[in-house]
Amino acid sequence: MSIRLGIIGGGVMAEAILSRLIEQNIYPPDAVLVSEPQPQRREFLRKTYKVQVTSDNRETTTAQDVLLLAVKPQILDKVAENLAHLFPKRYPPLILSILAGVTLKRLEAIFSEQAIIRVMPNTPATVGAGITAIAAGKKVEPEHLASARSIFAAVGEVVEVPESLMDGVTGLSGSGPAFVAIMIEALADGGVAAGLPRPIAAQLALQTVLGTAQLLQQTKLHPAQLKDQVTSPGGTTIAGVTQLEKSGFRAAIIEAVMAAKQRSHELGR
Ligand SMILES: NC(=O)C1=CN([C@@H]2O[C@H](COP(=O)(O)OP(=O)(O)OC[C@H]3O[C@@H](n4cnc5c(N)ncnc54)[C@H](O)[C@@H]3O)[C@@H](O)[C@H]2O)C=CC1
Ligand SMILES: O=C(O)[C@@H]1CCC=N1
Structure with missing residues (x-):
């Protein structure tokens, strides 16, 4: 079968997207070609998802619909070298x-002939609960946006933003899962400090974060309203909130997002 989706770089994020695209039959496995230099990783992707694999990035330029770039930003120039001229002149794939x-x-300076969409998933x-922001380049037509939307709708929500917001998006939702994971780990540590067995503390911490997010999503309550509902006068929660404020919890999170945004800006240079 001819290749419709090419992927350069078969790492964590590529696998997260790929796994859902295959599971939801958006692309049949044999219409997907992943280029990845690590033999073990190639073998894993081939066995797990039944996709085609290669160690030669040039082969992915035959993809008919979409080419997904999923390598680290630091090696873009090396990867793109000698790739751009290989694409077919008529109907080259959309680059994501x-x-x-x-x-x-x-x-656009590298792939001058192609429609390009910058994406931050x-x-x-991986579990269909992602959020992806997309920003369209100059040559992008409505059908390209529709194609990007359908790919990333398979892995969660999709929002379209002006490119000027993409570093901020990266700082918040791109890096955010790590910040939330640290919060969950710290909550569990707090439970252990309070004398709870580790497995119970971990379960309580995870479900508290998941449940709070679901509650906010379903009720559309503002987070401050939810905080007020939990906070009894002279009670336990306000004692904890006071300590969070003393420790600069809000500022720490705001600064984490801003630092990640700044780093995203630096990586783009
Ligand atoms: N991990 C995350 O949460 C997110 C990552 N991203 C972006 O996704 C991209 C990939 O990140 P991850 O998947 O986390 O990294 P990763 O390190 O897991 O994946 C990168 C893959 O590229 C492969 N690779 C290395 N050199 C190559 C070459 N010359 N040609 C082809 N493939 C090559 C590596 O072997 C590796 O499997 C990055 O640009 C990152 O900024 C975007 C959103 C979230
Ligand atoms: O840490 C990083 O650079 C990537 C981009 C967003 C999440 N992980």
């Missing part, structure tokens, strides 16, 4: 780049 920080301007995509 998930590279943190890398601008459309830079991508996140790892909850």
